[in-house]
Amino acid sequence: MIKTYKVMLLPNNKQQTKLFQCAGVARWAYNFALAQQQENYKQGGKFLKDGEIRKKLTKLKQTKEYHWLNLFSNNITKQAIKDACIAYKNFFEGRTKFPKFKTKKRTRPSFYQDTAKIKVTDTHVKLEKLTPSKKKNKQKFNWIRLAERGRIPYGKQVKYVNPRIVFDGLHWFLTIGVEEVEQKHDAYTEGIGVDVGIKSLATVSNGMTFSNIHHMPKVKKLEKQIKRLQRKLSRKYEMNKVQTEGGEFRYSKTENIKKLEFLLLKRRRRLKNIQLNYTHYITTTLVKTKPAYVVMEDLNTSGMLKNKKLSKAIQQQTFHEFKRQMAYKCAWHGIQFILADRFYPSSKTCSRCGHVKEKLSLSERMYRCETCGIEIDRDFNASINLKNYVQSIAQH
Template structure:
């Protein structure tokens, strides 16, 4: 299967300038193409009798070569593939918009999400990679052997440059210690497994929120675009990157552990966008990264040979008793312990939900004869503890 590989570059000062030029050309081509396509859409909507026409990525590149490149000589200082891929990505963004997968593409701003894509004569060495028009660039870690990527994507976060490309990797079948496991995601703890294990979330934003707020407050008094303002902006960008890296590292370790050691993983189809609309929960939900958890788990299950089952979001995992199957009418978020009035069963709320998810995903699951404890290797005494 194809997997993405991403690592940090270690460029020289001259190479940093070239990388910034490539990112600038790609951004300029994107913004120019977006401006042109928006004008075409506006013209088509105001003239319904006229023949509808929307340019493809090839049409946009032909117009770019004829109209933009002669007026901007700095286009010739970088690889020609940087603006080409920018227009391809713009065309793909419009297709996603027309199919109502995402909203309209937006104009890009310098210093925010700078990236570009290159192809051509690319060679991979031990700890360096050769890029068109840039040359050999060192990396901070050893690169995979026997890999010749057709294209690479280079991006910048704060003052650090990263490179990513696709490579083929064989499926790694491992011996699973647990056949079926239910995973209940939450805000108090990131994940509670039906085996009884609890994984706390990184909560990186919550830990660094005060420091970030302090830096943003001090930045208010700087003169915009001055040297001190740029230094403050760089400190804020570095702190944002640190928050994202801590969150990503926590999710990578958790999803790898689940995919390697469990044959069937059962999770809920959470309505993350609906949870984000609640202003009381939005910050905590975003700090956990539920969508990223599911995205990583999907491809890692394919890599390690495990199976991922996504249960419907209306499945009452928290309100259902994992012993007798009785469903409560209401259960508030403040109730952290599940108490069943029918069979006097009591256990942690998240653990009870994880047990129900494990039953829903097991092949021996039967709604009328609920025996969840044997599927997860727990007995009633273990659950009670």
């Protein structure tokens, strides 16, 4: 089983400059490979393998114009070319859209590190060829400090998978996969059903309820700050709007606009981190109860977003992220993760007698059964039905 770790880096100014340069080299190599594939296709040629494109790049490195590529790790360009070829192949096999050229403005800076060359300690990570010098005092430049101590496993027996250095607009991160053994508990409790919604993010069949974090004063205050900054930034854009000779409008960015953009990015990132942290807290809490299985609904989120009145509230809840975290954390601990059928009537079914209602409006927060007369919270009722979903599958 491969477990992925994401840890923030704390590079100094010189190291940060070098990291941006490495990301630029990866972007250039990706665009070079994509251009080669397109040119080859126009001339009627077949798909070029990444090995053929790398041979062309090796010849370019020998020229004076592209000699600067030798200052960077060969593995950066090698993996970027491979990524471009995979993206190009996926398009012709119908899996993705046609790959676009990467731009400095719209592309997230990132690059690859070789698994054999990267070294991790308790506090630092060593990257390949950040400095061309082989002197011991200069080699310290290759070691970048980690923000979290002892987070990533290290040692001779540890095997790393696909290490990447990524910039998210504020900070640099190291994402790295580690091969680990699957954990199994000695004793599991009974299974649980988890119903996700807007009023409460998660209602569990064992009685646990996790409220909507967006109703908290802390989050509401942050959302108000973001709205105000967006309005302020919009006014600044309008003040600096310039009309070109062709009649089109463009925005000239001043220092004040750049400061506002950075401040807005920090607020948005803070809100996102609060949401992500809360989701991690819920999923980890549920996994620690050691259930035999976890059942969740396979929600049609894209269809739910068409509801104009509730689209924002649904989007804020990040149901897909909740399901993703639940799935991989269950896999880590040897817990069976089950997705109930999309058309399974978990909310309309009575958890006591099994009667199914024909209609159940969203405003009805209490489930009242017409057959047995039970009155129960609709979300809690749905979670119990999801827990019993395994039995209904076994009967059919």
